[in-house]
Amino acid sequence: MTKQKKSALKEQEGVSASEITNISSIQKIKQKRKAQPSAADLVSQILNGNITALSRAITLVESKNTAHLKKANTIIKACLPHANKSIRVGITGVPGVGKSTFIEAFGSYLTGQGKKVAVLAIDPSSSLTKGSILGDKTRMEDLVKDKNAFIRPSPSGESLGGVARKTRETIILCEAAGFDTIIIETVGVGQSETAVHSMVDFFLLLKLAGAGDELQGIKRGIIEMADAIAINKADGENAKSAKLAKVEFNRALHLYPEKDSAWKPKVTLCSALHNQGIDTIWQIIQDYIKITTKNNYLKHNRNEQNKFWLIQTIEMRLKSNFFNNEKIKKELKNQLQLIEENKTTPFAAADYLLALK
């Protein structure tokens, strides 16, 4: 109740809203804004595992305000020496495969083992309020209440590149806050799997055993990325077809060339709803981490991922810098007109435009 009274939108009893109340409300809001903790404060709170500070820092990362982004960069830089120590697991699967139930079961299993679990998402479509399971936290009732779990929906953003950048920076903040297992889910639309794959250590594909050809409708690229395929809902009537699907996936995986990690992808059955097979999946991930730590692939892969993001970011910015230049914008239009009139070729026009800047 005290909280409610603090709200600037709450009228005092017996006093109707007036200009004066509004002015004092605005002042209150401004004061509250000024009270925002400094970057240094947020960093020390994050390093102490303070979830409110973590959330605030992520909000800065996701902001479009330049001052916020600058503050976010300061915080990230200070957090960096304390990051990079978690196991990062990517999870994908088509809608209906039971991803939210799986993450609920898997996350709860991990916190039960004494782990601290952060669940993030890459979902460029979430701004359209479709797709992301994390948008609907109510589907993960237990995990939401778990004090050793931190759930954060996909940042919204116009481009996959922007969303991915924000999620990668959020990983650093979560790691600095002491989360030792980071789960990144994606709804598996478009290129988002590739983005998730390029920021995790281990990539898990969730599948269902269906009637008919198990391999139909799966993008070849996804299978190639998977370090393990878990066939979910392998219970009751589905148990038999799930076993058949396991055989078929195992056969399919044999057709792929050996991975750089020297890891042989595993196929396993689970029922997230009945908490079956969850421990096996965690064992597979631990085996993977063991092997790839020993052969140094884990470190090598993270370096390659960093390089990939560095190059990607530069390319994105080079393009936007060029095409958002006013002179280029104008001349691009002219050149397109000349091309349409068969007076120049796209290649000659490109030469001309590149010489302008």
Next chain:
Amino acid sequence: MTKQKKSALKEQEGVSASEITNISSIQKIKQKRKAQPSAADLVSQILNGNITALSRAITLVESKNTAHLKKANTIIKACLPHANKSIRVGITGVPGVGKSTFIEAFGSYLTGQGKKVAVLAIDPSSSLTKGSILGDKTRMEDLVKDKNAFIRPSPSGESLGGVARKTRETIILCEAAGFDTIIIETVGVGQSETAVHSMVDFFLLLKLAGAGDELQGIKRGIIEMADAIAINKADGENAKSAKLAKVEFNRALHLYPEKDSAWKPKVTLCSALHNQGIDTIWQIIQDYIKITTKNNYLKHNRNEQNKFWLIQTIEMRLKSNFFNNEKIKKELKNQLQLIEENKTTPFAAADYLLALK
């Protein structure tokens, strides 16, 4: 025999090779080089349908020599007002589908109809002497001898972008030389189909009727690009399964959203070996051209293609200009080192590098 004597490498009878002969040989070679026709000469010869001049101009387009490329650009610019008047047909299909036999039959049918046919290829792998059917002209015996046909293998080049650019410029030259039908084939590896699709008016997918699921193993994207699917080798024992395949493809095509061209992709049977169904395919293409000329999609599509190539070329060059800069090369290395030591993030490093140039 006279020709052979002209060779600088041919010794005169009774006279052994001496320094003096070599010097005169070199002079002869140099004189020959000087005798290369000018850009203006080549243009007027090309416009007269001179195949030797056309070949020479294409060689300039494919050259890595800056002076040659400059000359090539002059020629292309002069040819442009005479280009853009052909029907451009892209043909793809996996190895073994009978592409060379099909192009032989299709090309011969067209020249029989009074058409002038140029056959080009996009095959970034051809430098490895694998893949391109046009590398082996002997497979198209009749078409090679046909004076109304012009066959040119894929330009070699390190990147698909480079190969595609050269082929697009070659299209312009062929059109200026009076070729009214341009066939561009690709072996269907990697992204080359997309490149071909982005430079043709009509995209034909060749398929075989096989045992089992007809749709397996076809990249979804390819089906989406196709304006027609021709099931080849639909003869003898294959006739029945080809008909079944036709039904299945027709059903599959119905699942795709309507094309921007408002054209409904057709499925047809043919036997290139027995010259069956070739006329039907040409009729389909003519229908397509009629419809898309009427609804203006043909012109709109070519404009969009030009825009695509303009943007692509600029992006390619922006990247190579940036990453080939000596200062950037050096600092990129440093930044990668700092990232590896957790002292900066890929995004902060990108900001730093972009500010350098």
